[in-house]
Amino acid sequence: MELCLECGVPDVICRGFEWSGGGSIVNRSSGKEYVFLDCRLLTAVYDTLTFLDGPRAGLIMCEVRRRTVKEEAVRSLGFLARHSRIWFVRRRALSGLRDLAVCCGYGNFRIRSYEPSGRAVLEVAHPYFLPFVDAELRAYWEAVEGEQPWVKMEAQGGTAVFQLENPESKEKDRKSRVLHERFRPEERPSSGKFERTTCTSCGAPIEISRFTWNLAAGTVYDPTREAHVCLISVASMEAIIQELKKHYGKEVEDVMARTARKYMRGLVRGNMIMRNLGKQEFLRSLVTRGEVYIVGAKERPRTVEIEIRNPWSAALVAGEIAGWMEEKERVRMAVEWDMEGEAGTIRLKPADAITG
Amino acid sequence: MGRDFLKRGRRKLEEWNWAVGLFGGYCGEKLAESMVRRHIAAAVSEERALSCRDAVCALREDLLMFMEEEEIDDILAAVEDRESREKNEMAD
Numbered sequence: 001m002e003l004c005l006e007c008g009v010p011d012v013i014c015r016g017f018e019w020s021g022g023g024s025i026v027n028r029s030s031g032k033e034y035v036f037l038d039c040r041l042l043t044a045v046y047d048t049l050t051f052l053d054g055p056r057a058g059l060i061m062c063e064v065r066r067r068t069v070k071e072e073a074v075r076s077l078g079f080l081a082r083h084s085r086i087w088f089v090r091r092r093a094l095s096g097l098r099d100l101a102v103c104c105g106y107g108n109f110r111i112r113s114y115e116p117s118g119r120a121v122l123e124v125a126h127p128y129f130l131p132f133v134d135a136e137l138r139a140y141w142e143a144v145e146g147e148q149p150w151v152k153m154e155a156q157g158g159t160a161v162f163q164l165e166n167p168e169s170k171e172k173d174r175k176s177r178v179l180h181e182r183f184r185p186e187e188r189p190s191s192g193k194f195e196r197t198t199c200t201s202c203g204a205p206i207e208i209s210r211f212t213w214n215l216a217a218g219t220v221y222d223p224t225r226e227a228h229v230c231l232i233s234v235a236s237m238e239a240i241i242q243e244l245k246k247h248y249g250k251e252v253e254d255v256m257a258r259t260a261r262k263y264m265r266g267l268v269r270g271n272m273i274m275r276n277l278g279k280q281e282f283l284r285s286l287v288t289r290g291e292v293y294i295v296g297a298k299e300r301p302r303t304v305e306i307e308i309r310n311p312w313s314a315a316l317v318a319g320e321i322a323g324w325m326e327e328k329e330r331v332r333m334a335v336e337w338d339m340e341g342e343a344g345t346i347r348l349k350p351a352d353a354i355t356g
Numbered sequence: 357m358g359r360d361f362l363k364r365g366r367r368k369l370e371e372w373n374w375a376v377g378l379f380g381g382y383c384g385e386k387l388a389e390s391m392v393r394r395h396i397a398a399a400v401s402e403e404r405a406l407s408c409r410d411a412v413c414a415l416r417e418d419l420l421m422f423m424e425e426e427e428i429d430d431i432l433a434a435v436e437d438r439e440s441r442e443k444n445e446m447a448d
Contacts, residue, residue, distance in 0.1 A: 048421045049387075051418045052390060052391045053391070053394075248384055248387050251386075251387065255384065255387065258382075258422040259421060262420070262421065
């Protein structure tokens with residue numbers, strides 16, 4: 001693993017991911033979309049839901065994360081690692097996944113020991129979000145070893161030590177899933193506001209060169225937002241949101257939008273760079289992070305209408321935009337979003353203009 | 357026996373339906389129900405809070421994760437209103 005000399009993006013990211021025109025980041029090996037999310041936003045959503053419904057909400061989120069990450073890990077592993085029981089092949093596969101985790105900002109995964117019998121001790125420094133790291137380790141282990149591990153976790157300061165062990169069970173059949181057709185814009189903006197330029201050496205969008213990749217710590221830092229981010233699979237996050245909606249109803253999206261809005265307001269309040277960003281710059285930053293594709297933003301008297309495509313989560317994107325605008329313009333905003341398939345509109349109005 | 361236990365739990369929650377209604381507008385019926393049962397009803401019935409208002413006040417920091425200050429104040433006003441009405445009814 002090394003960083004591009006020109007833009008500072010790790011080679012694993014340049015080679016393994018593709019920035020499509022549709023405001024999405026695609027993992028080349030698994031074919032899934034990814035998004036740069038603030039670690040603290042993830043924590044805020046998790047904390048809100050666990051406050052409201054207790055550990056059950058946390059369990060739902062972690063279990064879905066484990067299930068989806070396992071599928072992705074199985075897809076991204078090589079043929080040998082998937083079908084061979086040779087332990088050093090599996091060890092290599094585990095290191096490959098570990099490298100990817102480091103570049104995605106999940107933390108530094110150190111394999112302290114890994115025995116052929118299927119027993120390992122892993123040390124995770126700077127975990128981006130501990131409940132998800134636990135779920136991911138179970139998922140990776142299941143993908144590599146073929147069965148769910150017995151896990152013991154001890155967290156000390158900023159480091160967590162996981163002991164994983166294989167219970168005795170038969171290897172299950174693994175099935176792969178068909179890829180979904182991904183949204184692509186019909187016409188790419190020519191000299192428009194959301195045009196991207198790429199690094200001439202590695203091909204990564206030049207906007208992500210502002211991120212600071214610390215490969216030793218396994219963190220990705222966004223100096224504009226002054227927050228750590230992680231590159232996380234959209235399919236996995238969507239599955240989590242769907243599962244939460246199944247349990248708590250549609251209103252859970254409202255709670256998430258509210259949480260994102262509060263989070264964003266807090267972030268902008270203490271951040272001069274974010275406050276001084278122009279509207280176009282802020283929206284473009286969302287496109288680069290793979291959160292959404294912005295078709296256009298219309299400003300009408302007392303209303304801002306943003307036409308979007310392919311958002312990773314319309315509610316959270318709407319919440320983030322509303323929070324940023326509220327803090328920047330110092331006006332309480334009411335936010336609404338309508339989605340029809342992958343296309344939709346986010347409407348922001350000053351709160352006093354809302355009726356009913 | 358299990359059925360009796362469930363019935364008792366349901367009856368207890370029915371007493372708190374008004375509070376579920378108050379929070380339901382902000383986080384949905386199901387989450388509000390769970391939150392009221394876990395935090396407010398439990399605090400009052402276990403005598404960790406003197407009144408429902410106190411219980412909501414104690415939760416202010418947590419509620420601020422997804423609610424605005426004014427929204428919490430609105431809820432507190434509604435709770436106070438209900439509690440004073442109940443006191444008056446008891447006095448009568």
